[in-house]
Structures are given as structure tokens and as C-alpha cells.
Amino acid sequence: MTAVIDPRTLLRRMFDAAIDSAQPARHIQRFLPTAPSGRLVVVGAGKASAAMAQAVEKCWSGPLSGLVVTRGGYAVPCRHIEIIEGSHPVPDGSSLRAAERILASVQGLKPDDLVLALMSGGASALLTLPLAGLALDDKQALNRALLTSGAPIGEMNCVRRHLSGIKGGRLAAACFPAKVVTLVISDVPGDNPTDIGSGPTVGDPTTCADALSILDRYHIEMQPKVREALTSGRGETVKPDDPRLRGIQTHLIATPQMALEAAAVVARAHGVQPLILSDRIEGEARDVGKVLAGIAQQVAAHGQPAGAPCVLLSGGETTVTVRGDGSGGRNVELLLSLAVALDGHPQVHAIAGDTDGVDGAEDIAGAYLSPDSLARARALGINPRASLERNDGHGFFKAIGDSVVTGPTFTNVNDFRAVLIAG
Numbered sequence: 001m002t003a004v005i006d007p008r009t010l011l012r013r014m015f016d017a018a019i020d021s022a023q024p025a026r027h028i029q030r031f032l033p034t035a036p037s038g039r040l041v042v043v044g045a046g047k048a049s050a051a052m053a054q055a056v057e058k059c060w061s062g063p064l065s066g067l068v069v070t071r072g073g074y075a076v077p078c079r080h081i082e083i084i085e086g087s088h089p090v091p092d093g094s095s096l097r098a099a100e101r102i103l104a105s106v107q108g109l110k111p112d113d114l115v116l117a118l119m120s121g122g123a124s125a126l127l128t129l130p131l132a133g134l135a136l137d138d139k140q141a142l143n144r145a146l147l148t149s150g151a152p153i154g155e156m157n158c159v160r161r162h163l164s165g166i167k168g169g170r171l172a173a174a175c176f177p178a179k180v181v182t183l184v185i186s187d188v189p190g191d192n193p194t195d196i197g198s199g200p201t202v203g204d205p206t207t208c209a210d211a212l213s214i215l216d217r218y219h220i221e222m223q224p225k226v227r228e229a230l231t232s233g234r235g236e237t238v239k240p241d242d243p244r245l246r247g248i249q250t251h252l253i254a255t256p257q258m259a260l261e262a263a264a265v266v267a268r269a270h271g272v273q274p275l276i277l278s279d280r281i282e283g284e285a286r287d288v289g290k291v292l293a294g295i296a297q298q299v300a301a302h303g304q305p306a307g308a309p310c311v312l313l314s315g316g317e318t319t320v321t322v323r324g325d326g327s328g329g330r331n332v333e334l335l336l337s338l339a340v341a342l343d344g345h346p347q348v349h350a351i352a353g354d355t356d357g358v359d360g361a362e363d364i365a366g367a368y369l370s371p372d373s374l375a376r377a378r379a380l381g382i383n384p385r386a387s388l389e390r391n392d393g394h395g396f397f398k399a400i401g402d403s404v405v406t407g408p409t410f411t412n413v414n415d416f417r418a419v420l421i422a423g
Contacts, residue, residue, distance in 0.1 A: 007349035014263035021262035022411040027253040028055035036114035042066025044118030045127035051410035052118040053081040069098035091128035099129035109178035121187025121412035123197025129165035149218040150321035157198040162211040168237030171200035176244040187414040189280030203240030256315035273310040281316035289337030309423040326392025329360025350419045356412035367397035
């Protein structure tokens with residue numbers, strides 16, 4: 001490590017660079033379509049959708065109108081595109097009204113019209129329209145159960161698509177015969193547009209049987225009407241070969257990999273070798289924490305797969321099977337597991353956070369870990385292992401003053417982790 005910057009400052013600079021790399025204003029212009037001869041209607045949903053809409057307005061010279069829904073606190077000023085706020089991670093009435101209004105805004109379009117859809121992570125909750133025969137409280141109960149089940153995001157969104165009146169390609173089908181261009185900021189491992197916001201404007205190859213299998217696998221109780229919607233096939237989504245989706249264009253404009261590469265640039269500038277492990281790590285957060293601890297210890301002890309100073313960079317979306325009553329999100333759970341496994345290793349520092357600024361239900365992005373974190377916690381009478389068992393990552397790191405708070409970031413490319421092994 002160079003002597004000019006301390007580990008915590010370097011880690012935060014890497015995290016900030018990752019977030020900055022995913023700002024919509026950096027990318028929107030080069031993906032904008034040619035102006036249509038008819039109307040341009042902008043729709044969107046997600047934590048980055050308002051910032052995306054603002055970037056579109058700044059770059060678009062012709063007339064446009066539209067409506068997007070974002071998370072509370074993530075609205076930004078726009079002149080022609082209406083911005084409304086919904087609830088996340090569990091949908092509410094505002095999410096329902098937003099979906100109804102967005103679906104209504106694309107009715108009656110003509111072949112020379114164009115719909116520009118702006119989608120990012122969070123759209124699954126923010127754009128909620130229950131399938132006919134289901135109610136909002138059915139979706140709310142199912143969402144809560146999925147969020148605590150330990151199911152990965154791809155499986156959760158498969159279920160959501162098949163119980164929705166707007167996801168799984170249904171929004172794109174409603175736009176027909178207008179053209180649809182979707183700009184996407186990815187927050188899912190693998191960057192599959194079908195999983196980003198549950199894919200309102202892309203065809204879905206999965207089936208109702210797949211969704212039912214997921215619910216049964218995680219022993220998630222469901223109302224009889226929910227099971228009927230799946231067993232009858234009534235919740236089947238719009239498939240990729242549906243003629244209404246012919247000619248639809250989808251562009252990924254920011255991804256987790258881009259964020260990791262931006263952080264790597266910062267590391268190199270400070271004389272630290274970056275190792276990008278993966279942009280799509282999934283699994284139980286506490287298990288991933290143990291694996292990262294093992295790699296960090298291998299670096300420190302044997303200089304493999306690289307010598308110190310180096311930083312292990314990774315992204316993706318881990319899961320937490322909630323067993324305790326603590327205040328935690330997946331990033332702080334992972335970091336606390338990493339801390340317990342390292343047991344105060346003198347060379348290892350880390351940061352883990354969600355690039356949207358919210359980890360779990362707390363308006364806290366994540367936390368720092370330093371070699372003395374466990375000692376400081378124990379001095380306060382806090383048992384780190386007990387905190388982990390209670391899923392109390394936020395409680396643990398707040399108590400020792402190591403929370404990372406960014407405020408709204410107006411983007412979302414999923415989780416960011418940097419484990420620094422000092423020389």
C-alpha cells in the first residue's frame with residue numbers, strides 16, 4: 001500500500017467510483033433511438049428510472065411525454081416526464097397506481113409511435129399490477145415471503161412475472177403496434193433483461209410451472225387463488241416469439257461489471273492490484289463471507305492468487321435466510337460473516353454495500369470492516385457471532401460507527417464488495 005491514503009479512504013473511493021460509473025447521465029445519450037415520425041412516450045420503473053428520465057430530457061431535442069415510478073426519495077426534477085414515487089421492497093398502493101397509469105399511457109399507440117422504456121432494479125416492487133383475480137395484499141404477502149426465503153433474485157422474479165398484469169413482457173405487448181426500445185441498468189447477476197425488474201418489456205421463456213416449483217421448493221405458503229393462477233396456466237407470460245414483441249430493442253447501459261472495472265482503476269492508481277473475482281456471485285451471504293475470508297487469508301499467507309497489496313472485487317446479489325430478529329441486509333450480513341471468519345486479521349480491510357444506497361430495509365448502503373472491528377464491538381459488550389446469528393449486521397456496524405451512508409445514489413448496479421489485503 002502507498003502511504004498517502006488510508007485503507008478506509010481507499011475503499012470508499014472505490015465504492016464511490018463504482019456508483020459514479022453507473023450514473024445514467026454518463027450513458028443515456030449514445031443509446032437513444034432515432035426520433036420517430038409519431039409520438040415518443042417515455043415510461044419506466046426502478047431506483048434509477050427518474051435519473052434516467054432526466055438524462056433523456058437533457059439529450060432529447062424533440063417533443064416527448066411520459067411517466068416513470070421510482071423509490072421514495074429518488075425523484076429528480078423533470079420538465080416533461082412525470083416522476084412519481086412508490087414503495088420498495090414491498091409494493092403499496094402507490095406502486096399499483098403507477099402500474100395502472102403506465103399501462104394506460106401506452107394504450108392506442110400507432111406503428112409510427114415509439115415507447116422508450118427506462119428500467120432498473122427495484123421495478124419489480126415499484127411497478128405492481130396483480131394478475132386478474134389477485135389483489136395487492138396477495139402480492140405483498142408473497143413478496144415478504146420471498147424476501148426472507150433465501151431464494152435468489154432470478155427465482156423471485158420468475159414468481160413475480162407470473163403473477164403480474166404488467167411484467168413478463170406484458171407492458172411491451174400492450175404497446176403494440178408501436179415500437180419499443182428499452183434502456184436497462186442491470187442489478188442482477190448475469191444481466192438477463194428478463195430478470196431486471198421482472199422484465200416488463202421483454203419476452204419470458206419461463207413458465208407457470210417453473211414459478212410454482214420455486215414456491216414449493218422454498219415452502220412458501222400461498223393463497224388458493226395464487227396457486228390456481230399458476231396451476232391453471234392463467235398467469236402465463238408473454239413469450240419471446242410473440243409477434244407483438246417483434247422488433248423490440250433492449251440495451252444494457254450500465255452493469256455490475258462496469259462498476260467493478262471503475263473500482264479497479266482507482267485501486268491501480270493507488271498502487272494496489274485489483275482482482276475482479278466475479279460480477280455475479282450468489283448464495284447465502286454468510287457463506288460468501290467465509291469464502292472471501294479464505295481467499296484473503298491465502299493472499300496474506302502465501303501471496304496467492306496475488307501478492308499484497310491487492311483488493312478482491314466482486315458483485316452480484318447474495319441472499320439471507322432470515323432466522324433472527326436483527327436489523328440486517330445482505331451486505332452487512334456478508335461483512336459480519338467475513339469479520340468473524342477473519343477474527344481480526346491485521347492485514348484485511350473491507351467494504352460491502354449496495355450501489356443503490358439501501359441495504360435491506362435500512363437507508364444505509366453497507367459498512368466498513370477493519371482489523372479492530374471485532375475488538376471494538378467486544379469492548380461494547382457485543383458478541384459478533386451472536387449478532388450474526390440474529391441477522392443483526394446493521395445493528396453491529398452501527399454500534400461501532402462503521403456504517404456506510406451514501407443517501408440516494410439514483411442508480412443501482414447491485415452489490416459491491418472490496419476486500420483489501422494490505423502489504
